[in-house]
Amino acid sequence: MSIELTAAQARAVAELAEREGSVTLHQIAETPTTHTADVYATPRGTAHGYRITVNGELTPIGETLPATG
Numbered sequence: 001m002s003i004e005l006t007a008a009q010a011r012a013v014a015e016l017a018e019r020e021g022s023v024t025l026h027q028i029a030e031t032p033t034t035h036t037a038d039v040y041a042t043p044r045g046t047a048h049g050y051r052i053t054v055n056g057e058l059t060p061i062g063e064t065l066p067a068t069g
Contacts, residue, residue: 008055009053
C-alpha cells in the first residue's frame, strides 16, 4: 500500500518525526468525518496519534492503535 503526501504533509511528518522520533503513517477510507487525503501518524511506541491535513495542519486525535515495529 502506498500513501501519497503533499509537500505540506511531508513537512509536517518530518517535524513530527523530529519531535517524537519515528512515526507510523496510516491512511483510511473516506467517511463523513474523514477525508481520503488526510494522513494519520502515530509515534513509535505510543498510542496517541495525529491527523495531518492536506495543508499540513497537525491535530492531536487522542488514543489510536499503538505503533510498533
